[in-house]
Amino acid sequence: MANVVLNVEGMSCGHCVSSVEKAVGNLGASAKADLASKTVAVDYDDRKLSVDAIKEAIEDQGYDVV
Numbered sequence: 001m002a003n004v005v006l007n008v009e010g011m012s013c014g015h016c017v018s019s020v021e022k023a024v025g026n027l028g029a030s031a032k033a034d035l036a037s038k039t040v041a042v043d044y045d046d047r048k049l050s051v052d053a054i055k056e057a058i059e060d061q062g063y064d065v066v
Helices: 014-025 051-060
Strands: 002-009 030-034 039-044
Touching: 002 051, 014 030, 014 039, 014 051, 039 051
Parallel strands: none
Antiparallel strands: 002 039, 030 039
């Protein structure tokens, strides 16, 4: 297992957090978004999933990974 913390712009409410966490979860990873720090901590299997794929899933929800 690997983990990464991504800075995400555009999250402003609980729905945003749910949207990001669900999008990452759909990839088979576990995510914990934090509105205060504008970050998303992701635990994932780096043999099956790349950081780029995680970023893309978040960006597909309308948020910017910076």
